Amino acid sequence: MFLDRRIIIFDLDGTLIDSLGVWSQVDQELLKRLTDGRVQISEDEAGHLRMSAMKKYGEGSDAYLKYMADMKVMYGLPGTPEEIHRQRYELAQEFLRTRVDYRPGAPAVLKALKRAGKTLAIATTTRRRNIDTYSKDNQNLLSQAPFSDYFDLIVTRDDVAHVKPDPEAFSKILDHFSARPKECLMVEDALPGILGARAAGIDSVVIAERHSETAADLLRKNALAYFESHQDILKAIEEESDLVHR
Structure with missing residues (x-):
């Protein structure tokens, strides 16, 4: 699921970082x-x-x-x-x-994917100025997994005319890496991102987030898998790695 894809795309707010509140x-x-x-x-x-x-x-x-x-x-x-x-x-x-920090376990997931040779990207509806703050001034994030060390491309609200669920951000990522949709996997916590990825032909997995609890059933229906935490995602990556190396 993770290791057979070339590019892993992450949503930011609520998925990688605890920022929705x-x-x-x-x-x-x-x-x-x-x-x-x-x-x-x-x-x-x-x-x-x-x-x-x-x-x-x-x-x-x-x-x-x-x-x-x-x-x-x-x-x-x-x-x-x-x-x-x-x-x-x-x-x-x-x-x-x-105040903004990574969700528990998220840095370990990023590190595991990088070790596996994956290209990582972010598709977010946050503003570029907030990305700059996270990248340069947020010590919580910088001390664990600096954006510049892990992400090869970050597409923000300022980079597109239409935000999720429009597929524009995902199309930009595909074009940038000359990738086919089936080479990519999206990690999301909310339905607009799932629908945007699907419109671009990209499969998604969901990570549970408290602000999306009421949509859990719908999210499960529209994704390849539903994970309760980043620790569960890391476990899935490690299990895939074990299978590959047997």
């Missing part, structure tokens, strides 16, 4: 700081607020500015929406540098 944590801390502790909401409440705003405003360049304007009115925040948005960005960069 960080944006809710940013908004939690932003509200707490701007109100001197008067407003304290749960991570789930913060996530619901953000997702509702994105559904309302889309994900254009001004969506988050409108979201901050709503937050200002809702919670009586000081400053203009632009000032609040700037503070949110600075806080987010702090969190991306210090």
Whole structure:
């Protein structure tokens, strides 16, 4: 499954790194700081607020500015929406540098695949600036498996016109490596990535992630395999290796 493919493609957020909750944590801390502790909401409440705003405003360049304007009115925040948005960005960069880490076992999986001679790539909907932060300033990631040492290509939201489930990111990876879809395998935690890979003709495996629990059955149906953890993926790679060397 892994060792008979030339290229292994990973999603980033939720798959390799534990980052899906960080944006809710940013908004939690932003509200707490701007109100001197008067407003304290749960991570789930913060996530619901953000997702509702994105559904309302889309994900254009001004969506988050409108979201901050709503937050200002809702919670009586000081400053203009632009000032609040700037503070949110600075806080987010702090969190991306210090709080985001690999999911347990992920570095061992990357190292095992590299030892096996596999080409590794990332197809992500995160921004290039966040990749730069992870690559240059996040010591949690740098100390275990620096992106520059393990990934031959990273395709971000900024590199495509259409994000997952559109197959554009996967097509870029295929073109870059002059690869056929059956030479690749996608590792994902969420359905849009699975569907995008499938549209490009690429098989996928799923790693369980708490934010995707409600879609577990659908994910299982659309993937070659479903793994509960990176430790389970590593075990599968080691079992394949044993078979190859018998």
